[in-house]
Amino acid sequence: MNFSTSLFLTPLLALITKAESSGILTDPSATCLSLSTLSLPNTTINFVNYLPAGTNISLSQDYDLDSCGYVSQVISVDLCRVAMEVKTSERSAITLEAWLPGTEWTGRFLSTGNGGVSGCIQYDDMAYTSGLGFATVGANNGHNGTRGIAFGNNTDVVHDFADRSMHTGVVIGKQITEEYYGSAHKKSYYLGCSTGGRQGFKAVQTYPEDFDGVVAGAPALNFPNLSSWSALFYTLFGNATDASFVTVDQWSGLVHQEILNQCDGIDGVVDGVIEDPELCRFRPEALLCAPGAAANSTTCLGKEQVEAVRKAFSDYYGVDGKLIYPRMQPGSEVIASRVYYTAGPFPYSSDWFRYVVYNDTTWDPATYTIEDAKVSSDQNPFDIATWHGDISAFQNSGGKILHYHGQMDAIITSENSPVYYNLVSRTVGLNSSQLDDFYRFFRVSGMGHCSGGDGAFMIGNQLETVTSTDPQNNVLMRMVDWVENGNAPETITGMKYVNNDKAQGVDMVRNHCKYPKRNTCVDPANYKKPEAWKCV
Numbered sequence: 001m002n003f004s005t006s007l008f009l010t011p012l013l014a015l016i017t018k019a020e021s022s023g024i025l026t027d028p029s030a031t032c033l034s035l036s037t038l039s040l041p042n043t044t045i046n047f048v049n050y051l052p053a054g055t056n057i058s059l060s061q062d063y064d065l066d067s068c069g070y071v072s073q074v075i076s077v078d079l080c081r082v083a084m085e086v087k088t089s090e091r092s093a094i095t096l097e098a099w100l101p102g103t104e105w106t107g108r109f110l111s112t113g114n115g116g117v118s119g120c121i122q123y124d125d126m127a128y129t130s131g132l133g134f135a136t137v138g139a140n141n142g143h144n145g146t147r148g149i150a151f152g153n154n155t156d157v158v159h160d161f162a163d164r165s166m167h168t169g170v171v172i173g174k175q176i177t178e179e180y181y182g183s184a185h186k187k188s189y190y191l192g193c194s195t196g197g198r199q200g201f202k203a204v205q206t207y208p209e210d211f212d213g214v215v216a217g218a219p220a221l222n223f224p225n226l227s228s229w230s231a232l233f234y235t236l237f238g239n240a241t242d243a244s245f246v247t248v249d250q251w252s253g254l255v256h257q258e259i260l261n262q263c264d265g266i267d268g269v270v271d272g273v274i275e276d277p278e279l280c281r282f283r284p285e286a287l288l289c290a291p292g293a294a295a296n297s298t299t300c301l302g303k304e305q306v307e308a309v310r311k312a313f314s315d316y317y318g319v320d321g322k323l324i325y326p327r328m329q330p331g332s333e334v335i336a337s338r339v340y341y342t343a344g345p346f347p348y349s350s351d352w353f354r355y356v357v358y359n360d361t362t363w364d365p366a367t368y369t370i371e372d373a374k375v376s377s378d379q380n381p382f383d384i385a386t387w388h389g390d391i392s393a394f395q396n397s398g399g400k401i402l403h404y405h406g407q408m409d410a411i412i413t414s415e416n417s418p419v420y421y422n423l424v425s426r427t428v429g430l431n432s433s434q435l436d437d438f439y440r441f442f443r444v445s446g447m448g449h450c451s452g453g454d455g456a457f458m459i460g461n462q463l464e465t466v467t468s469t470d471p472q473n474n475v476l477m478r479m480v481d482w483v484e485n486g487n488a489p490e491t492i493t494g495m496k497y498v499n500n501d502k503a504q505g506v507d508m509v510r511n512h513c514k515y516p517k518r519n520t521c522v523d524p525a526n527y528k529k530p531e532a533w534k535c536v
Contacts, residue, residue, distance in 0.1 A: 024181075028102030031180060032080030038179060040172055042087040049081045050102065057081070059123060067145040068120035076131035078102040082176060086168055088142065092156035094165045095140040097121060098176045099130040106133035108480070109177055109185035111170050111211075113196020114141045115450075117148035117161070117348045125191060128463035129476070135185060137173030141165045141195075148351030155381065158356055162382035163202045170203075170210050187483055191476055193217035193450035193461060194412065197403075201420075202386045204401060208394035213479040215402045217461055218412050218450050221420050222325065223384045224352075226412065228373035229316055229325035231349035233340040235368055236308045240342075243304040251337035253298065255309060258287055259330045268521030271528075273446040273455045276518040277329035277407050278415060284309040312341070318370050318377070326415035335410035335448060356381065387420070389427025391439070401439040402479050402489065404512075406447025406457060417441060421515060432516055441515040442492050456494030456510035467495045490514060493530065511535070 032050040080100040112125040119140040142160025143150035197219030263280035289300035345365035405417040446455015460474030471478040491511035498504035508528035513535035523532035
């Protein structure tokens with residue numbers, strides 16, 4: 001750890017006061033440094049720094065973040081950075097950071113989430129939200145790096161990953177926020193995607209008082225079954241020598257094009273984006289090679305390949321006949337081929353089975369079967385499935401949920417989100433118009449896993465997808481507007497730049513519909529404009 005010299009400053013700095021109970025700091029730097037002597041339960045302050053706007057924080061020396069890919073992070077406002085270790089048991093702890101705007105605090109608190117099975121603090125999310133005036137916290141999920149190896153022989157680390165890390169960070173973070181500003185936060189928010197989306201719903205289901213507003217994207221719900229589903233693909237397609245193997249070129253040049261041929265026009269225009277993949281019932285048999293023709297060519301697929309492709313785009317059922325996970329949605333295959341179909345065993349699912357389900361480092365992902373899926377589902381440590389439909393406690397607390405999922409998601413099929421939404425509807429006994437009071441779900445066409453894609457994916461859910469802070473164009477600020485002003489979203493507006501390059505200008509703008517409505521094009525000649533589309 002990098003221990004700042006601020007740790008050794010005199011406690012007298014704590015006497016340099018805040019404006020009494022107002023949350024406006026008279027000397028934000030000195031007040032920040034005084035936090036180095038703060039005493040909180042099970043918490044060690046590692047370092048405290050007050051940093052001016054524009055600072056490019058070097059992250060490599062602070063934690064073992066090589067696998068996370070973080071080298072540095074630029075901040076846009078003056079802020080107080082507090083880094084801590086919080087013990088969660090005798091053999092587990094989380095690394096927690098609080099980024100507290102020094103002069104730009106809005107009175108709002110926010111927790112960020114994580115991704116995959118990783119222990120990587122989402123520093124870009126922390127920079128994004130603190131830059132908007134949120135007192136922001138982020139934690140490492142109880143371990144460092146992008147893999148789940150730390151789960152082995154330590155169920156306390158699994159517990160942290162399931163829910164304890166984020167909730168602990170929220171509890172400690174709110175205390176630090178009040179200590180720094182001299183007054184408690186006014187509203188509490190959450191922003192996360194993927195595993196972060198699951199964490200948001202975990203808070204909704206288990207800690208309904210933690211947040212007033214939750215923005216949860218592409219949530220990794222039903223997590224043990226998601227791990228089984230992602231383990232399936234290696235057994236379907238195998239390696240390059242297997243008859244069922246489909247190459248990257250075949251996925252992108254053959255399968256993807258045939259999917260577009262069959263389904264792109266369903267929404268009213270052929271534009272390279274499938275608005276509602278649930279309407280696409282792809283028929284891979286159209287790609288079968290003629291009798292006597294060579295398989296593995298660039299123009300057709302062999303019967304073993306077609307069978308594997310069909311299974312990838314079919315719902316996955318278990319030994320008990322129950323749904324393990326919905327099919328991969330059509331339209332995701334260009335990226336999914338590089339993640340799942342041709343890259344060998346998926347490391348996240350392998351880690352889950354090796355270090356959690358069986359706690360056996362010799363477990364071979366090539367041996368995976370639906371019997372393993374049953375073991376994983378039954379195990380469900382610390383209720384990590386996050387699959388409860390009764391979220392009435394969150395509703396009764398006045399909380400709001402903005403749930404979104406990209407329809408080109410190549411990591412977590414977008415078809416699982418409607419399954420969960422409908423589970424909530426049945427469980428709490430509310431139809432969609434009634435759910436709208438506190439829970440709204442948006443399908444973002446052409447959006448990949450949390451970001452990227454062929455469609456108008458820039459919705460302000462991450463720093464890299466910000467085009468505006470106008471609530472209509474920014475899901476985080478839309479949540480603030482909903483919670484604080486009652487302005488609930490009917491659509492969310494996304495944008496895409498030409499070649500994803502802002503310098504080249506805007507390529508398309510599209511309003512994404514609130515489920516269960518879907519987008520249909522009513523003016524094909526102007527399909528890149530939002531007014532060319534209608535939610536039906």
